[in-house]
Amino acid sequence: MSTAPPSSSPLPPPAPPRPRPSGEKPGLVADPVVRSLGLLIVVNATGNGLFLAISTLWFTRGLGYSTGQIGLALTLAGLCGVLAAYPAGRSADRYGAKRVLAVLHVFQAAAMAGFALVDTYPAFVLLACAVTAGSRANAAVRGALYAHSLPAATRTPALGLLRAVNNAGIGAGAALGAGVAALDHHGAYQAAILVDALTFLLALLPLRAVPAVHPATGGSAGRPGAADRTGGSDRPDSSGLPGRRPGALRDRPYLAVTALNAIVNMLYVVLEVALPLWLAGYTSAPRPLVGVLLVLNTVLVVALQVRASRGVTELPAAARAFRLGGLLTALACVTAAAAAHRAPAAATVILLAAVLLLTLGEVTSQAGSWTLGYALAPDHAQGAYQGVFQTGISLTQALGPVVVTTLVLPHGTVGWLVLGAVFSGAALALPPTARRAERHRPAPPP
CATH class of the missing domain: 1.20.1250.20 (MFS general substrate transporter like domains)
Structure with a gap:
């Protein structure tokens, strides 16, 4: 990949990165x-x-x-x-x-x-x-x-x-x-x-060493004309019919994918808020285990994230990875629920297993999420679309703690099972939603 910045001239647009031959290792x-x-x-x-x-x-x-x-x-x-x-x-x-x-x-x-x-x-x-x-x-x-x-x-x-x-x-x-x-x-x-x-x-x-590449739309960084105007314009849409090219906030298929991704991203609230409170208030597991669970998650992510991301570069594989990650997260919720009313040793083992499942769900769903977020967005408006994607995650971070502390933990096992069902539903709904978003992906500007 070239590290040189693109020319300031609006024509021609920056050349796309050279695709690697199928047998060439990426050497990341x-x-x-x-x-x-x-x-x-x-x-x-x-x-x-x-x-x-x-x-x-x-x-x-x-x-x-x-x-x-x-x-x-x-x-x-x-x-x-x-x-x-x-x-x-x-x-x-x-x-x-x-x-x-x-x-x-x-x-x-x-x-x-x-x-x-x-x-x-x-x-x-x-x-x-x-x-x-x-x-x-x-x-x-x-x-x-x-x-x-x-x-x-x-x-x-x-x-x-x-x-x-x-x-x-x-x-x-x-x-x-x-x-x-x-x-x-x-x-x-x-x-x-x-x-x-x-x-x-x-x-x-x-x-400073990262190339200041701008989307290949005929403009360069800093030129207003190079960016997506989310108000849309009178151009053919992705179906080839005349109409207004939707902006990120009006791209309903992409918004649906964003919402499902935000739901599964609540797994971080489960790890950082729900599990510590559940351990301390509803199980007999030793309190210092909270720190152990967080360290275990961190170590496993470092060890497994690269492996989990291999091969997840196309939309079908990304949808499958996201679905698997969501289902593993749901299974982690069911496992965590089983820690209640157990002896300290049994509760400890169950909570360790729950964090293992949650981490596997995390690294797998994240690998799918990255490809989905980028591949379903038009190249000329990646910033706006990534902003929408991150807004969904921000909503999860803001509202998730309230959800788990008021709607999940007070209801014990039933609350965990309902939360698991929510994760499962989002995971299973993602593949068909992603296929629809792919069919309606906005066309680039001419």
Whole structure:
């Protein structure tokens, strides 16, 4: 893959990446673009892991806020995150993903540094909203950057590798955070947050080596005409009939895929919220097992994500992988339900099995999700479409904790079985929904 930026001349459009012969190994680790993206991610993920490990302690012990105040701030922040992804994605289409991502990193560095200095609750809420909105916008723009810089034939395996790198970085950062937490010193917490802020700026260095490729629409990054106008235009649609080319927010088949993907993505809420609360309040398993379950998930994702992503580069394989992942997630819910009313040893084994199944569902469904999100979106508007896809995930992150704490856990085994049925339904509905979305995929502009 060439790392040179496209010409500033609008004609001809940038050449597509050279397809690899079927017998040629992708050599992802040796690919300079993948290496640059991996370095960007591992730097940023290490900072994120550090912050995740110490944020609650800093908010409560350092800043002195109650759990209720923190919960309200994070809920409002989650809603802000829902609103951030789509406009960020559209900006990536208009100005280029690399440029927008650089701006976001500077914004996120400033917002994160503010957590070390904030001294009033309203300012804390505003910073929480800024940090979360920046995170969701970052995810959407990175999605567009991957679409622009990684060839479709190797994109899903590359994303599998990058996700394994991300989890390794988070694990390393969390280990550093554990050391900070052991010190339990006001200055140490502040220094850790400032280090996290610095990682956003350090990640700009490897970003410079990523090619600033813009969608091949006859324009280049920064030219308004190169981006999708989501209002549509009078062009033939994908069926060849005259009509308005739909924008991302009006592409109903794609929105349906987005909704099903968002449902299955609630598996992260199951892992991070439902299982810890279930273990602590409804089973006899030892409380320290919560940390073990999270570490087990992280290690397994690092070990399995690349393997799970192999061969998931076409839509039929992606739909099958997503379906399998959703069904494994449903089975994990049924397994977790069985941990209630068991002896401590039995409950421990059951919960370990549940996390194993959940992680297998995670790596499998994610491999399918990546291909679906990119392949069903038009190349000229990947930013807007990735923004829509990330908005669905943001909704899950914002509303999922409320769902599991009010509609699942209070109902015990029945609640888990209903949640499993929801995962199963979404998984089984995805393949026909994806086929319909493929048939109605918007045509590129002439």
